[in-house]
Amino acid sequence: GENVEQHPSTLSVQEGDSAVIKCTYSDSASNYFPWYKQELGKRPQLIIDIRSNVGEKKDQRIAVTLNKTAKHFSLHITETQPEDSAVYFCAAADTAGFQKLVFGTGTRLLVSP
């Protein structure tokens, strides 16, 4: 079945640095790739998503890139701030098929002031 690998599992950066989280998916039919941020004790919140017909998408300090050939997608956060500290999950879905998200294992991002 579909599998999504996510790296690294933990990432520590200094405030103002950039952070990059990478995911790889296995199902070539996947065409929707959201990223969720989950703060401790809170619900996962969608921060950005990308579809397979787009290679890159930006929203202020956050960007996502997709390489369909390599089945890779990445989250880029620039000018990190302490409030960016959270667990980030990537996910993949085939929106024409089984309507479910397959999640990566999460990356704990710690931004130190």
Add this chain to the structure above:
Amino acid sequence: KAGVTQTPRYLIKTRGQQVTLSCSPISGHRSVSWYQQTPGQGLQFLFEYFSETQRNKGNFPGRFSGRQFSNSRSEMNVSTLELGDSALYLCASSLARGVDGYTFGSGTRLTVV
């Protein structure tokens, strides 16, 4: 507008008991999906309901079941609880079928002792 509401927030149950969790979607949202979140297995899809019908089911035993009512509210039931069922159970609602635009609730944390 109100978000996705899950009740109760916390539950402690004994092995062998059964439990029912509730999810009220965002007003107007007709699709409700359930996910289990554990430290070991991460976020895993349980089922999707749309128009009072289960549309998809994940790879969980038959002890896990659910239903959706005409007002789109959904309940999830777990019978004969096992220690391994301890988890955060999240529901997500969306306007139509599918994973697009998922909004997650804050979850119900179930502890089985």
